[in-house]
Amino acid sequence: SAVISQKPSRDICQRGTSLTIQCQVDSQVTMMFWYRQQPGQSLTLIATANQGSEATYESGFVIDKFPISRPNLTFSTLTVSNMSPEDSSIYLCSVFIGTSTYEQYFGPGTRLTVT
Amino acid sequence: DQQVKQNSPSLSVQEGRISILNCDYTNSMFDYFLWYKKYPAEGPTFLISISSIKDKNEDGRFTVFLNKSAKHLSLHIVPSQPGDSAVYFCAASGGGADGLTFGKGTHLIIQP
Numbered sequence: 088s089a090v091i092s093q094k095p096s097r098d099i100c101q102r103g104t105s106l107t108i109q110c111q112v113d114s115q116v117t118m119m120f121w122y123r124q125q126p127g128q129s130l131t132l133i134a135t136a137n138q139g140s141e142a143t144y145e146s147g148f149v150i151d152k153f154p155i156s157r158p159n160l161t162f163s164t165l166t167v168s169n170m171s172p173e174d175s176s177i178y179l180c181s182v183f184i185g186t187s188t189y190e191q192y193f194g195p196g197t198r199l200t201v202t
Numbered sequence: 203d204q205q206v207k208q209n210s211p212s213l214s215v216q217e218g219r220i221s222i223l224n225c226d227y228t229n230s231m232f233d234y235f236l237w238y239k240k241y242p243a244e245g246p247t248f249l250i251s252i253s254s255i256k257d258k259n260e261d262g263r264f265t266v267f268l269n270k271s272a273k274h275l276s277l278h279i280v281p282s283q284p285g286d287s288a289v290y291f292c293a294a295s296g297g298g299a300d301g302l303t304f305g306k307g308t309h310l311i312i313q314p
Contacts, residue, residue: 091245120301129206130246130291132301145301179245181302189234189295191302193245 089114089182091194099200100170107166108197110180115160117183120191121153124177133178136163170201205229206294208305216313221279223308225292228273232294236302237266237277240289249290250277279310287312 090113100106110119121133133153134142142155156164167174177196184190207226215221225235233254238246252259252266252275259266265278279286289309293302 118299122301127306129204129304129306130293130302131304135299135301181245184248189297189300189302190236190248190251192248193238195243195245198243 089116089184089192091180091182091192093178093180093194093197095197096195097198097200099202102171102201104170105166105168106170106199107164108178108180108199110163110165110194112161112182117160119157119163120181121155121163121165122179122181122193124179124196126175130179133165167199170199172201175199175201203228204305205232206292206303206305208290208292208308210308211306212309212311214311214313215282217284218281221277221282221286221310221312223277223279223290223292223310225275225277225305226273227275227294229294229296229303230273231296232303233297234295235266235268235275236293236295237264238291238293239286240291240307246291282310282312284312284314286310 092111094109119136122130124130133148134144136142136155136157138157154166179196181191181193236251237249240246250264268275289307291307292305
């Protein structure tokens with residue numbers, strides 16, 4: 088199993104500012120995923136982050152708004168840029184479980200409120 | 203267009219009885235289906251999965267059934283316990299490097 092931590096656990100930010108969320112895994116993983124859960128909605132994949140290459144973004148998400156870094160095999164950051172109240176969500180990172188290519192472990196999430 | 207649907211926002215079941223949570227999907231390219239459990243202020247916890255080549259997978263009190271022709275899966279919890287009260291998410295994957303596509307979740311409430 089993998090232990091995944093995220094920082095911060097929650098934050099309240101003003102519109103127009105940016106927040107960087109950190110995700111740390113206790114073992115080396117090739118792929119990391121970033122999801123968003125807006126209030127009352129399902130989890131939605133934002134992007135896939137591979138070490139040594141640019142992140143791959145899903146439809147509706149762009150690098151200028153959600154830049155991602157993946158400096159090594161245990162760490163990634165997601166930045167939410169130029170925030171608006173619509174960005175208020177829970178942001179989660181995840182990794183594959185063991186050798187599976189579809190079962191994922193999730194971090195505890197970062198609850199972001201934009202005022 | 204939602205590719206994974208959980209049509210029951212909430213479900214109330216008596217302790218000791220069977221809980222049945224349902225999920226429908228539209229994308230025939232999905233190869234794997236998963237169920238996650240989520241408590242407030244925590245990330246989703248993986249429960250059980252099933253490959254599209256199977257129709258049943260069992261793990262302790264949890265059993266997932268897949269009806270590929272109907273594009274429908276269900277999670278059975280027997281017997282239901284108070285600690286099972288949580289939001290349950292159905293998710294699907296095409297495998298490989300794909301992320302997961304989630305339903306909106308069903309809030310399961312186990313009543314004593």
